[in-house]
Amino acid sequence: MGKVYNISKNVGLGLLVLGVSAAVTIIGLSIAYDKQRAKTQGKPGDEASTGSTSIPSTTPFTPKDPWDYYRLPDSLVPLTYNVTLWPRLKPDADNMYIFTGHSSVVFRCKKETDLILIHANNLNFTMYGGNHAKLSGRGEAAAPAIRSTWLVVRTQYLVVQLSSKLAVGKSYELYTEFRGELADDLEGFYRSEYMDDGVKKVLATSQMQATYARKAFPCFDEPAMKANFSVTIIHERNTIALSNGKEIDSSESIRENVPVTVTTFEPTPKMSTYILAFVVCEFSYIQSNSSNLLIRIWARRKALNDGQGNYALTITGAILQFYERYYNATYPLSKSDQIALPDFNAGAMENWGLVTYRETALLYDSNLSSTGNKERVATVISHELAHMWFGNLVTLQWWNDLWLNEGFASYVEYLGVDYVEPTWNIKDYIILYDVQKVFAIDALASSHPLSCKEEEVNMPAQISEMFNAISYNKGAAVLRMLSEFLSEPVFAKGLSSYLNEFAYNNTVHTDLWGHLQQAVADTPDLHIPCTVHDIMNRWTLQMGFPVVTINTTTGGVSQKHFLLDPDSKVDRLSQFNYTWFVPIKWMKNGVDQQQYWLLNKTDTHAQMRVSGQEWVLANTNVSGYFRVNYDAENWERLLSQLDTSHQALSVMNRAQIIDDAFNLARAKIIPTALALRTTEYLSKERDYIPWASALRNLQYYTLMFDRTEVYGPLQAYLKKQIKPLFEYFETLTANWTKTPIEHTDQYNQINAVWVACRTGVESCRKQVSSWFRQWMGSPDHNPIPSDLKATVYCSAISLGGVEEWDFAWKMFQNASLASEASRLRSAMACTKTPWLLNRYLEYTLDPNKIRKQDATSTIQSIANNVIGMPLAWNFVRAKWSYIFQQYGRGSFSFSNLINGITVRFSTEFELQELKKFKEENLHVGFGSATMALEQAIEKTTANIKWVTENKAEVLNWFTEQTVK
Numbered sequence: 001m002g003k004v005y006n007i008s009k010n011v012g013l014g015l016l017v018l019g020v021s022a023a024v025t026i027i028g029l030s031i032a033y034d035k036q037r038a039k040t041q042g043k044p045g046d047e048a049s050t051g052s053t054s055i056p057s058t059t060p061f062t063p064k065d066p067w068d069y070y071r072l073p074d075s076l077v078p079l080t081y082n083v084t085l086w087p088r089l090k091p092d093a094d095n096m097y098i099f100t101g102h103s104s105v106v107f108r109c110k111k112e113t114d115l116i117l118i119h120a121n122n123l124n125f126t127m128y129g130g131n132h133a134k135l136s137g138r139g140e141a142a143a144p145a146i147r148s149t150w151l152v153v154r155t156q157y158l159v160v161q162l163s164s165k166l167a168v169g170k171s172y173e174l175y176t177e178f179r180g181e182l183a184d185d186l187e188g189f190y191r192s193e194y195m196d197d198g199v200k201k202v203l204a205t206s207q208m209q210a211t212y213a214r215k216a217f218p219c220f221d222e223p224a225m226k227a228n229f230s231v232t233i234i235h236e237r238n239t240i241a242l243s244n245g246k247e248i249d250s251s252e253s254i255r256e257n258v259p260v261t262v263t264t265f266e267p268t269p270k271m272s273t274y275i276l277a278f279v280v281c282e283f284s285y286i287q288s289n290s291s292n293l294l295i296r297i298w299a300r301r302k303a304l305n306d307g308q309g310n311y312a313l314t315i316t317g318a319i320l321q322f323y324e325r326y327y328n329a330t331y332p333l334s335k336s337d338q339i340a341l342p343d344f345n346a347g348a349m350e351n352w353g354l355v356t357y358r359e360t361a362l363l364y365d366s367n368l369s370s371t372g373n374k375e376r377v378a379t380v381i382s383h384e385l386a387h388m389w390f391g392n393l394v395t396l397q398w399w400n401d402l403w404l405n406e407g408f409a410s411y412v413e414y415l416g417v418d419y420v421e422p423t424w425n426i427k428d429y430i431i432l433y434d435v436q437k438v439f440a441i442d443a444l445a446s447s448h449p450l451s452c453k454e455e456e457v458n459m460p461a462q463i464s465e466m467f468n469a470i471s472y473n474k475g476a477a478v479l480r481m482l483s484e485f486l487s488e489p490v491f492a493k494g495l496s497s498y499l500n501e502f503a504y505n506n507t508v509h510t511d512l513w514g515h516l517q518q519a520v521a522d523t524p525d526l527h528i529p530c531t532v533h534d535i536m537n538r539w540t541l542q543m544g545f546p547v548v549t550i551n552t553t554t555g556g557v558s559q560k561h562f563l564l565d566p567d568s569k570v571d572r573l574s575q576f577n578y579t580w581f582v583p584i585k586w587m588k589n590g591v592d593q594q595q596y597w598l599l600n601k602t603d604t605h606a607q608m609r610v611s612g613q614e615w616v617l618a619n620t621n622v623s624g625y626f627r628v629n630y631d632a633e634n635w636e637r638l639l640s641q642l643d644t645s646h647q648a649l650s651v652m653n654r655a656q657i658i659d660d661a662f663n664l665a666r667a668k669i670i671p672t673a674l675a676l677r678t679t680e681y682l683s684k685e686r687d688y689i690p691w692a693s694a695l696r697n698l699q700y701y702t703l704m705f706d707r708t709e710v711y712g713p714l715q716a717y718l719k720k721q722i723k724p725l726f727e728y729f730e731t732l733t734a735n736w737t738k739t740p741i742e743h744t745d746q747y748n749q750i751n752a753v754w755v756a757c758r759t760g761v762e763s764c765r766k767q768v769s770s771w772f773r774q775w776m777g778s779p780d781h782n783p784i785p786s787d788l789k790a791t792v793y794c795s796a797i798s799l800g801g802v803e804e805w806d807f808a809w810k811m812f813q814n815a816s817l818a819s820e821a822s823r824l825r826s827a828m829a830c831t832k833t834p835w836l837l838n839r840y841l842e843y844t845l846d847p848n849k850i851r852k853q854d855a856t857s858t859i860q861s862i863a864n865n866v867i868g869m870p871l872a873w874n875f876v877r878a879k880w881s882y883i884f885q886q887y888g889r890g891s892f893s894f895s896n897l898i899n900g901i902t903v904r905f906s907t908e909f910e911l912q913e914l915k916k917f918k919e920e921n922l923h924v925g926f927g928s929a930t931m932a933l934e935q936a937i938e939k940t941t942a943n944i945k946w947v948t949e950n951k952a953e954v955l956n957w958f959t960e961q962t963v964k
């Protein structure tokens with residue numbers, strides 16, 4: 001799945017904050033996951049579970065029968081399915097949207113059994129003589145009679161009890177007919193609605209990962225239960241149907257007195273159920289034939305007519321070719337469809353041959369969209385297409401190894417984008433989007449290892465919880481480190497032989513280590529200190545990462561588990577005692593030195609001893625997943641290097657010095673003032689990545705102090721630092737009439753405008769207000785440069801009043817480009833007028849005003865605003881039972897809500913309020929935000945402490961800087 005929290009990527013600083021809170025969510029999730037795991041260890045299924053929210057049952061449940069366990073027994077393996085589905089896009093007499101279907105699955109018996117367990121959830125079955133299914137033998141096998149059948153809601157099975165045993169080695173066919181609801185729940189086979197030229201349209205689509213295929217038809221719904229699927233879809237004549245395979249036949253027919261089209265699809269190769277997809281809609285498409293492969297982009301007709309699919313179409317063929325070469329394996333299917341859906345929970349989903357996307361992740365308008373939108377489209381496409389081989393062709397055995405699947409795609413997505421957009425230097429951005437982001441989470445005592453044991457992940461809720469930042473972002477960071485010390489060609493070679501050996505099959509993560517080890521063995525001049533397996537175990541089986549301390553006076557090098565809160569206690573034991581095998585690339589005075597491996601807690605590396613003005617910088621280009629600290633003298637020399645000529649260091653290292661310093665200060669390893677001093681050189685910095693890193697770290701100061709007397713001096717300092725950058729862009733863009741050419745400039749001008757307007761640079765405020773006024777004067781001609789829209793909308797609405805707000809609301813409702821709607825939706829949360837914020841909060845309760853998929857993130861944007869925060873907090877408390885009932889299940893967004901609201905909490909009073917909120921709503925519950933709430937309480941406590949300890953020093957420092 002594409003990252004849900006992909007939205008945080010570079011859509012401007014305002015949304016960067018969202019990124020931070022999204023990251024915080026993951027903490028909540030990962031803890032929830034640990035607690036549940038502790039509860040269920042050794043006892044799969046001692047909690048009632050429906051969908052993705054698990055509610056502890058009041059009486060402990062001890063599984064005894066096979067259907068009490070969440071995992072399928074290994075007695076049967078599916079071979080082929082024939083599935084026919086008919087979604088109704090009009091409500092029935094009971095005003096319900098439904099689908100009907102029938103399916104037959106041929107399976108082979110591997111171990112003698114008189115029981116068939118097959119997943120089914122929320123399906124109503126046609127009964128045959130009191131049974132839910134019919135069984136027949138294949139070939140000469142005779143089928144035993146069915147004694148009885150029943151459904152198990154908790155573990156989501158259809159159980160078929162036979163009167164005698166199935167024979168080992170023989171095949172049988174199970175036939176079922178069923179109906180299900182085509183709900184708007186974004187899970188399984190579901191419906192989505194949208195407006196097309198003022199007319200409401202309904203479409204049917206699907207999201208199977210991780211455990212929802214069983215909501216569409218009965219199936220052995222585990223990733224290792226691969227089979228061939230032959231799909232037939234019955235649909236109204238004005239619609240088209242899509243699935244994983246190419247359509248091979250389409251005929252007109254009459255069913256139940258309705259004229260319909262029956263479309264059949266070419267049988268799929270052997271594949272897992274979670275990457276199946278079905279769509280019925282009125283979309284149109286654009287296509288290209290690149291190297292005989294049919295590539296199509298599907299979307300709303302109007303979006304395609306506006307050219308919004310063109311960019312995706314252009315890059316898809318090139319990215320597929322890149323991966324074919326990179327993996328040394330041809331694209332395994334006969335077509336590639338990608339479709340943009342108006343309602344979609346994740347960012348995107350890698351269904352084999354039919355990838356589904358949110359509109360903002362696939363559609364791009366060259367006139368109206370921003371560079372950030374374009375980058376997002378390229379990145380998400382590259383991520384999903386990487387899965388066509390890694391994940392879909394070769395699939396991990398079970399969800400406990402999800403980190404390898406998602407971490408891998410999150411790493412190679414950069415390579416794919418770099419291939420189609422070589423001028424972007426996109427590979428550098430992994431520092432911001434993955435490494436620094438997950439450092440923040442993985443530095444907590446409550447983090448968890450990348451890899452966990454197969455038996456620790458059973459229930460659907462536990463599986464959902466694997467989709468977190470540790471899996472995606474740390475997975476990417478650690479695999480990048482691996483590829484860096486093996487070198488990219490060796491990494492790719494191991495990968496290719498892995499994919500070839502396990503095509504259409506399943507693996508565990510050690511299979512990949514084995515193939516990489518072989519590639520190392522085949523490369524005579526490559527030396528690593530021990531096996532890939534032994535090195536990687538230290539990064540995947542224990543949580544966290546080290547801070548490496550280098551004493552440049554003595555040459556001493558040491559490592560220590562880095563914890564953001566030095567007083568926090570680590571409960572989890574590690575077989576490696578929290579030491580790592582650390583590959584250290586480093587430089588002396590700007591000259592690269594030979595890579596050094598730190599294999600123990602402490603060591604001496606004489607080459608790292610320096611004197612005079614010489615400096616050492618370790619973790620060149622942040623190729624390793626660790627932080628670095630130095631002796632005070634080396635810190636001073638690095639600061640002076642930044643001050644005199646920062647270009648001697650790469651943008652990644654400039655960004656990392658800042659990020660390391662701020663985090664080392666939070667952990668009380670270096671003084672807060674030293675961290676703040678890393679931002680002094682910024683008045684000369686023009687590059688995006690270091691700026692983004694600094695602003696992200698200073699954001700914590702803003703959140704902690706924007707309601708205190710520190711805020712004035714902090715703003716004054718920021719204003720002083722940003723002004724040269726603002727003026728630089730004013731000149732570069734000839735007074736904002738031209739678009740900067742460089743990718744980094746296109747982004748950094750956003751920071752410049754955002755911070756300059758917020759801190760009161762007068763020419764900035766004039767510029768944004770005048771742009772917005774012009775636009776209000778002629779709504780068909782938006783004069784604002786696309787890249788600056790998000791930040792200009794927000795600034796102008798923040799400086800303006802009801803007129804600006806109402807205009808934005810009107811434009812939001814009329815926006816036909818999803819990313820434009822999303823910008824406006826965030827910007828409307830920027831107003832400083834309380835009644836407008838309250839009215840906006842009310843709008844989130846009405847799905848006709850704010851889509852359900854966007855409701856919690858809208859409340860979160862409002863909470864982000866210092867004036868909106870208390871309003872959102874009151875609102876959420878007042879409407880908790882409603883909000884819980886609507887959004888309490890599953891997804892990231894719900895815990896984001898709690899995190900978003902509490903991100904500023906740093907007073908005793910707020911802590912008490914939070915605890916009271918918990919008490920008062922225990923009877924309603926907190927669903928998937930349960931642990932986010934616990935985390936919020938913990939974080940508020942930590943914030944109170946940090947503010948107490950640092951406020952005076954911080955106030956002092958900022959004050960001194962501005963009188964200088």
Ligand SMILES: *[C@@H]1O[C@H](CO)[C@@H](O)[C@H](O)[C@H]1NC(C)=O
Pocket residue numbers: 080081082104105106173230
């Ligand atoms: C599926 O349909 C095909 C073609 O109609 C048929 O040959 C095959 O036997 C069917 N398989 C199952 C499992 O019913």
Ligand SMILES: *[C@@H]1O[C@H](CO)[C@@H](O)[C@H](O)[C@H]1NC(C)=O
Pocket residue numbers: 098123124179180181
């Ligand atoms: C399935 O059956 C239940 C119980 O009779 C009923 O409430 C539900 O509406 C049915 N669902 C569909 C899709 O027909």
Ligand SMILES: *[C@@H]1O[C@H](CO)[C@@H](O)[C@H](O)[C@H]1NC(C)=O
Pocket residue numbers: 328493496500
């Ligand atoms: C690519 O695959 C071919 C055929 O499978 C093989 O002979 C060749 O060595 C592979 N190349 C690399 C670089 O792995």
Ligand SMILES: *[C@@H]1O[C@H](CO)[C@@H](O)[C@H](O)[C@H]1NC(C)=O
Pocket residue numbers: 505506
């Ligand atoms: C799949 O992999 C397993 C384990 O490596 C192997 O035993 C099996 O033969 C493979 N199956 C196929 C169809 O290649």
